[in-house]
Amino acid sequence: MKAFITVIGKDKVGIIAHIANALADLEVNILDINQTVMDDTFTMIMMADVSLCTVPFSELTARMDKAGRALGMSVQIQHEDIFNSMHRL
Amino acid sequence: MLHPSEILETQKMIREQNLDIRTITLGISLRDCSRASADESCRLIYDKICRLGEKLVPTADEIAAQYGIPIINKRVSVTPIALIAESSGAEDYTPFAQALDRAAATLGIDFIGGLSALVHKGYTRGDEKLIASLPGALAATERVCSSVNVATTRAGINMDAVKQMGHIIKDTAALTADRDGIGCAKLVVFANVPEDNPFMAGAFHGIGEPECVINVGVSGPGVVQSALKGVHGEPFGIVSETIKKAAFKITRMGQLVAREASARLGVPFGIVDLSLAPTPARGDSVAHILEEMGLERTGTHGTTAALALLNDAVKKGGAMASSYVGGLSGAFIPVSEDAGMIHAVETGALSIEKLEAMTCVCSVGLDMIAVPGDTPASILSGIIADETAIGVINNKTTAVRIIPAPGKKVGDYVEFGGLLGSAPVMKLSDFGNHEFIQRGGRIPAPLNALRN
Numbered sequence: 001m002k003a004f005i006t007v008i009g010k011d012k013v014g015i016i017a018h019i020a021n022a023l024a025d026l027e028v029n030i031l032d033i034n035q036t037v038m039d040d041t042f043t044m045i046m047m048a049d050v051s052l053c054t055v056p057f058s059e060l061t062a063r064m065d066k067a068g069r070a071l072g073m074s075v076q077i078q079h080e081d082i083f084n085s086m087h088r089l
Numbered sequence: 090m091l092h093p094s095e096i097l098e099t100q101k102m103i104r105e106q107n108l109d110i111r112t113i114t115l116g117i118s119l120r121d122c123s124r125a126s127a128d129e130s131c132r133l134i135y136d137k138i139c140r141l142g143e144k145l146v147p148t149a150d151e152i153a154a155q156y157g158i159p160i161i162n163k164r165v166s167v168t169p170i171a172l173i174a175e176s177s178g179a180e181d182y183t184p185f186a187q188a189l190d191r192a193a194a195t196l197g198i199d200f201i202g203g204l205s206a207l208v209h210k211g212y213t214r215g216d217e218k219l220i221a222s223l224p225g226a227l228a229a230t231e232r233v234c235s236s237v238n239v240a241t242t243r244a245g246i247n248m249d250a251v252k253q254m255g256h257i258i259k260d261t262a263a264l265t266a267d268r269d270g271i272g273c274a275k276l277v278v279f280a281n282v283p284e285d286n287p288f289m290a291g292a293f294h295g296i297g298e299p300e301c302v303i304n305v306g307v308s309g310p311g312v313v314q315s316a317l318k319g320v321h322g323e324p325f326g327i328v329s330e331t332i333k334k335a336a337f338k339i340t341r342m343g344q345l346v347a348r349e350a351s352a353r354l355g356v357p358f359g360i361v362d363l364s365l366a367p368t369p370a371r372g373d374s375v376a377h378i379l380e381e382m383g384l385e386r387t388g389t390h391g392t393t394a395a396l397a398l399l400n401d402a403v404k405k406g407g408a409m410a411s412s413y414v415g416g417l418s419g420a421f422i423p424v425s426e427d428a429g430m431i432h433a434v435e436t437g438a439l440s441i442e443k444l445e446a447m448t449c450v451c452s453v454g455l456d457m458i459a460v461p462g463d464t465p466a467s468i469l470s471g472i473i474a475d476e477t478a479i480g481v482i483n484n485k486t487t488a489v490r491i492i493p494a495p496g497k498k499v500g501d502y503v504e505f506g507g508l509l510g511s512a513p514v515m516k517l518s519d520f521g522n523h524e525f526i527q528r529g530g531r532i533p534a535p536l537n538a539l540r541n
Contacts, residue, residue, distance in 0.1 A: 006097070006100060043097070081156070081345060082157065083095060084091070085341045085342070088091075
């Protein structure tokens, strides 16, 4: 199963490293990354394969939320189908 | 891969524009729970709802977490209780309502619908008893919602039922007078009631429905309003296109969640209801969509046209997004549950007469309207008769959910709290209709019922 991880907040050093580490700890494989900084706001969207994730999805969500809080950023993780169903026929 | 702007658009809809799944409603047939003993029947009803609905709330929560979309309400609708309780010798059906209430509490849901009767052409004994039990049953329960269908296009209008419902609404208000007549907020009088409506208070599980079914209602007035902000001053063709696109996206969410809930619960998917359902929350108002189109305040001249366009565009956009569409599927214009509607009434822009006109072009009818507590039953019946006539003649669903708030006068407020919101008490006509309502009998089916 693939999921999108969205990280939004004030830009600072080490955001990608911190989030990527948290994902690696749970065996989540990052497939693609898109990242921009506009007006000091950091926005990153990662597509990741969570099929080998070592914890249930709810726990993964909680861990990513915690990782985001440590950086003072908002982190969301959502199943890819919500975006596919809304934007693709 | 999806474009980042698409991902962010979806997230913005959820976080800033109140996009959510308003309700996942599990329809459950109780037709096998009918017994000669009311006690046994109530026990079977409770057990069956608890058994089939056991996983509803945890499954909905799981889906909400996985997709990152809030699922606000989890609800259950059941076969109209008049049909189930009729075989028992019971005179008062309150125990059946209490069995539903207990089951709803056990499942952890806020409303259960189906304390209902279908009397558009006449009453059976069970219908009579159920309707007579409504005021007591609604006062004795917290989560039970009730509906009575008094008219259809094919049958005409049962004016005996219309007359009686005026009294039942008054009695229901009196028995819940300590809470501004909240019992009436859980009682809907319908014409052409749909059998698969997932929204409360009018939901029940129709007799043509399967054993168990998942119906989903979406909501996104904020998304539509926000989309319209981007086409300020553009002609109506563009307004309509913009609404269609937003409605498509909103409905696709509903379709996804409905399919997922159906698979996880092992229950067939019924329909997605395309209604735009507002809440009292800021940025979740249907009235504000109409005002975004250029009306100074909802209720001014042009409001009906704006609503007609909105309602039609939502259906056009939504119909392509879902494999099965049903329920009410139209914009809701409840007064107490919509911040913009409340404001329109408060400022004198919106009268009950204009609301009635608006119900000709959208679902569902005169909804969550507070009127003075001393309103005679015949006036309430007159309001129901007018509204059902609109439904019957126009082949559409209409409904009346009206609260004659005990002790309140025009300009006072009723406070129900939560999703039911609060409402200013509205002015009605000062002229009587007693003789008209006293006639009783049936208004025959209109010519457009003869379609074969």
